[in-house]
Amino acid sequence: MAARPAPLVLPAGGSLRGRVTVPGDKSISHRSLLFGAIAEGTTHIEGLLPAEDPLSTAACLRAMGVAVSAISAGQPVTVEGVGLDGLREPADVLDCGNSGTTMRLMLGLLAGREGRHFVLNGDASLRSRPMGRVGDPLAQMGAVIHGRQGGNLAPLAVQGQPLHGSVIGTPVASAQVKSALLLAALTAEGPTTVIEPAPTRDHSERMLRAFGADLEVGGDLGRFITVRPGPALRGQTVVVPGDISSAAFWLVAAAITPGADLTVENVGLNPSRTGILDVLAAMGARLSVLHARDVAGEPVGDLRVQHGPLRAFRIKEAMIPRLVDEIPVLAVAACCAEGVSRISGAAELRVKETDRLAVMARQLTLMGARLEEHADGLSIEGPTPLHGAEVDSETDHRVAMSLAVASLVARGDTRLGRPEAAAVSYPGFWDDLARLRH
Numbered sequence: 001m002a003a004r005p006a007p008l009v010l011p012a013g014g015s016l017r018g019r020v021t022v023p024g025d026k027s028i029s030h031r032s033l034l035f036g037a038i039a040e041g042t043t044h045i046e047g048l049l050p051a052e053d054p055l056s057t058a059a060c061l062r063a064m065g066v067a068v069s070a071i072s073a074g075q076p077v078t079v080e081g082v083g084l085d086g087l088r089e090p091a092d093v094l095d096c097g098n099s100g101t102t103m104r105l106m107l108g109l110l111a112g113r114e115g116r117h118f119v120l121n122g123d124a125s126l127r128s129r130p131m132g133r134v135g136d137p138l139a140q141m142g143a144v145i146h147g148r149q150g151g152n153l154a155p156l157a158v159q160g161q162p163l164h165g166s167v168i169g170t171p172v173a174s175a176q177v178k179s180a181l182l183l184a185a186l187t188a189e190g191p192t193t194v195i196e197p198a199p200t201r202d203h204s205e206r207m208l209r210a211f212g213a214d215l216e217v218g219g220d221l222g223r224f225i226t227v228r229p230g231p232a233l234r235g236q237t238v239v240v241p242g243d244i245s246s247a248a249f250w251l252v253a254a255a256i257t258p259g260a261d262l263t264v265e266n267v268g269l270n271p272s273r274t275g276i277l278d279v280l281a282a283m284g285a286r287l288s289v290l291h292a293r294d295v296a297g298e299p300v301g302d303l304r305v306q307h308g309p310l311r312a313f314r315i316k317e318a319m320i321p322r323l324v325d326e327i328p329v330l331a332v333a334a335c336c337a338e339g340v341s342r343i344s345g346a347a348e349l350r351v352k353e354t355d356r357l358a359v360m361a362r363q364l365t366l367m368g369a370r371l372e373e374h375a376d377g378l379s380i381e382g383p384t385p386l387h388g389a390e391v392d393s394e395t396d397h398r399v400a401m402s403l404a405v406a407s408l409v410a411r412g413d414t415r416l417g418r419p420e421a422a423a424v425s426y427p428g429f430w431d432d433l434a435r436l437r438h
């Protein structure tokens with residue numbers, strides 16, 4: 001058996017200063033590739049995230065005959081659309097890697113491709129994540145999807161079928177489930193209405209509209225979305241803003257590290273994603289939004305954060321969709337805040353790349369954190385001095401980067417196993433960390 005690579009040593013001490021531009025938003029990157037693929041004409045994407053997850057989406061699309069240009073940092077990407085029904089049956093399994101968004105949105109995209117057969121697979125983490133939340137509502141539209149555990153676990157086989165429109169209440173507040181249904185609805189017979197139990201990120205709705213889909217958003221906080229099939233999508237120019245979920249590591253790092261002063265540039269500030277800013281404000285963090293502007297249908301701004309005293313926070317279920325991926329790094333922030341921070345209604349974190357409640361509890365405890373794990377959240381006591389330890393990402397990108405943030409305030413060096421997981425969403429993270437440390 002190959003020896004595991006040596007852990008990354010994260011030295012204690014120092015502070016953070018300067019400016020950083022985080023890579024493109026992962027959610028918007030996936031969607032720009034997918035919608036570009038089924039549009040007519042060419043889609044030009046600026047700022048696409050050149051990380052493992054969007055690369056998985058691009059590879060799946062190429063395997064179905066879509067020409068996607070090479071993806072590398074700083075280079076615009078073009079997608080030659082094949083039209084709403086132009087995807088070819090792939091000759092091999094579609095590999096979704098570590099990406100839940102890829103697999104769930106692909107299910108919606110492929111379920112209605114009549115007469116074509118698709119098999120979707122992924123890595124060990126993805127093969128353990130629930131897919132029935134997409135497959136069950138799609139079955140209501142006529143989809144046929146088979147897999148382990150009654151179609152809940154990949155590998156999944158999709159036998160393309162004619163789909164019919166339906167009114168569907170999604171079983172969980174999930175933008176991935178919603179987006180899969182909207183994709184399926186584009187080629188279904190008759191209109192489809194998707195009703196969410198709580199509002200989730202709305203990048204699909206914004207982008208589908210821009211591509212020319214017939215889409216109506218209504219109800220309290222935009223929770224009802226109706227798609228009428230018919231109009232062809234038209235290739236667009238998409239400008240992808242920086243990912244607030246990647247910016248979150250710098251925001252927390254600067255808020256907790258003595259002497260820190262960081263500006264994160266060009267961050268997407270879609271209100272369905274900015275829960276982390278509300279929590280940092282409630283903690284009393286020194287945070288300001290600069291140059292707020294609109295870029296290609298999404299709000300964008302620069303964020304400046306300086307170190308200062310922090311208070312404990314409370315996060316309840318209703319807030320979770322607006323900061324679902326930021327909970328691991330907020331758990332680190334809680335260790336540095338005065339009082340007991342409580343996170344509840346967050347059971348969704350148990351079905352991410354890892355069980356993020358259990359993994360963060362386990363790893364932060366190794367660094368001296370005082371916390372309790374609950375079925376649906378965490379209670380974390382602060383301020384608690386953290387100390388360096390031998391920790392592990394457990395293969396989860398957000399855990400890797402959150403532990404790196406914790407190492408900044410730890411006494412003594414931290415040794416992090418499997419740091420390479422960061423490349424799933426933020427390939428330049430370790431270089432940016434080295435550059436910003438002083």
Ligand SMILES: O=C(O)C1=C[C@@H](OP(=O)(O)O)[C@@H](O)[C@H](O)C1
Binds near residue numbers: 028177201324
């Ligand atoms: O739609 C998306 O792009 C995403 C939605 C969220 O997942 P859920 O839909 O499972 O909440 C989020 O955690 C994930 O990182 C990306």
Ligand SMILES: C=C(OP(=O)(O)O)C(=O)O
Binds near residue numbers: 026098102352398425
């Ligand atoms: C949960 C995440 O992504 P996905 O579901 O696409 O794997 C994430 O990026 O934190």
